[in-house]
Amino acid sequence: EIIYWGEGMNSSMAVSRLSDGALNYHNAGKVQASSLPQDMRLQRMLGHLTTLLPANPKKVLVIACGAGVTSGAVSINPLVEHETIAEIEPLVPSVVSKYFGAHNYNVVSNPKVTVHVDDARHYLLTTKEKFDAITSDPFDPWVKGAATLYTREFWEIAKDHLNEGGIVTVFVQLY
Numbered sequence: 001e002i003i004y005w006g007e008g009m010n011s012s013m014a015v016s017r018l019s020d021g022a023l024n025y026h027n028a029g030k031v032q033a034s035s036l037p038q039d040m041r042l043q044r045m046l047g048h049l050t051t052l053l054p055a056n057p058k059k060v061l062v063i064a065c066g067a068g069v070t071s072g073a074v075s076i077n078p079l080v081e082h083e084t085i086a087e088i089e090p091l092v093p094s095v096v097s098k099y100f101g102a103h104n105y106n107v108v109s110n111p112k113v114t115v116h117v118d119d120a121r122h123y124l125l126t127t128k129e130k131f132d133a134i135t136s137d138p139f140d141p142w143v144k145g146a147a148t149l150y151t152r153e154f155w156e157i158a159k160d161h162l163n164e165g166g167i168v169t170v171f172v173q174l175y
Contacts, residue, residue: 047073072104
């Protein structure tokens with residue numbers, strides 16, 4: 001059952017509910033996240049690894065909000081003082097707040113979280129901020145705005161925005 005559908009500036013989005021009550025987050029015509037246990041484990045694992053691996057993860061950048069589960073897992077670490085989410089599609093934060101808030105710890109309204117509606121590459125090219133960890137919510141390289149995030153140049157830009165001892169975590173699904 002489709003419970004939300006919207007056309008944004010950069011992509012179309014939908015949220016569907018399965019017969020068992022699980023939610024699917026669709027972006028650019030594909031399910032990108034869900035509240036199914038296997039997806040929740042993966043999405044949360046990425047967020048937790050991002051904050052458990054660096055010695056002192058005070059400032060974290062999450063590239064792409066998606067359903068917000070990865071960024072939500074980052075936000076609950078007590079060592080994280082500030083989290084920035086760079087999300088290219090303006091519709092995403094409000095939609096995931098409404099439908100996935102219970103699954104993402106209401107990350108968008110968390111006072112230590114700032115959402116920048118911007119392409120992550122552009123955001124990093126225009127900010128002087130440095131981070132203790134950078135991660136990206138899983139996204140497909142063929143989706144508008146994502147291809148430039150899979151280049152050597154982008155990873156060099158990300159590296160330049162890391163504090164001493166900082167890390168970048170990313171999940172890549174091989175089909």
